[in-house]
Amino acid sequence: MxxxxxxxxxxxxxxxxxxxxxxxxxxxxxxxxxxxxxxxxxxxxxxxxxxxxxxxxxxxxxxxxxxxxxxxxxxxxxxxxxxxxxxxxxxxxxxxxxxxxxxxxxxxxxxxxxxxxxxxxxxxxxxxxxxxxxxxxxLKEFQIYIKEKSSLKVAYFIWKDPWMVAAKGTFIDHLLQLNKFENIYGNLKRYPEVDINKILQEGNPEVILLSSEPYPFKNNHVLEIGRVSNHAKTILVDGEYFSWYGSRLVQAFDYFKQLHDRL
Known part of the structure; x- marks a missing residue:
């Protein structure tokens, strides 16, 4: 073969x-x-x-x-x-x-x-x-669910020291778009380092998502980024549902619905 x-x-x-x-x-x-x-x-x-x-x-x-x-x-x-x-x-x-x-x-x-x-x-x-x-x-059921949702400006962080985000060309960004999350770092590529002190001028997100992997963000990081983000709604998310592909997608859309219910 x-x-x-x-x-x-x-x-x-x-x-x-x-x-x-x-x-x-x-x-x-x-x-x-x-x-x-x-x-x-x-x-x-x-x-x-x-x-x-x-x-x-x-x-x-x-x-x-x-x-x-x-x-x-x-x-x-x-x-x-x-x-x-x-x-x-x-x-x-x-x-x-x-x-x-x-x-x-x-x-x-x-x-x-x-x-x-x-x-x-x-x-x-x-x-x-x-x-x-x-x-x-x-996926089709989720697309019906998300259709009436409003778009939200978001930032998705994957690392700290240095702070890094998921940007254009990544599977994470693809799933953010599916969720009607407008990635404020969508003008950048892959996984760039960013200065969180400039987050307001660079997009002023309404929602900040801190991933559980590869960096294990915790509640203290929510407070840390809240001080520079005009206290945007900051949520710890399960990074496996945003970055794992394959059969993990079977469960992902239910998780995304639960996430939107928290917003």
């Missing part, structure tokens, strides 16, 4: 891979939901869903640093990476061991494409199609 991944690499797969290493937490969750738990042999320390996998499978490092010796010892048939989560150096090093599939996610359409690719790659197309159908149904 010839399969082209989401960055254009062509994979020549003779047989269905049965020893999988995932270097991306959201993709590990997707593998589990596709019914592939028994084929996962390695994952990262950040692969926390479902939590029991960390106790059952070999940890091969993080998303930015990996232990190549552990990976080689597992004799994987395929390694799953992501353009944003993993470095090019990691991908190249893994390609010297076995085929590597790299995802590249900026939209829900990209997510659905990835799920279907995994379905084809791992002989789980029926499961993949069911997940995609559920996501599509839930």
């Amino acid at each position: 010839l399969l082209t991944d989401q960055i254009g690499n062509i994979l020549n797969i003779d047989t269905t891979p049965i020893r999988i290493i995932s270097l991306v937490p959201s993709q590990t969750e997707l593998l589990y939901d596709l019914g592939l738990e028994q084929t996962i042999v390695g994952l990262t320390k950040f692969c926390v869903h479902p939590i029991h996998l960390k106790g059952d499978k070999q940890i091969v490092g993080g998303t930015k640093q990996i232990n190549l010796d552990k990976i080689k010892a597992l004799k994987p048939d395929i390694i799953l990476c992501n353009k944003e989560e993993n470095t090019q150096e990691i991908v190249l090093a893994c390609q010297a061991i076995c085929p590597v599939h790299v995802s590249d996610i900026a939209t829900i359409a990209d997510c659905l494409d990835l799920i279907k690719q995994y379905g084809q790659l791992f002989n789980k197309s029926d499961n993949a199609n069911k997940i995609c159908e559920t996501i599509d149904t839930n």
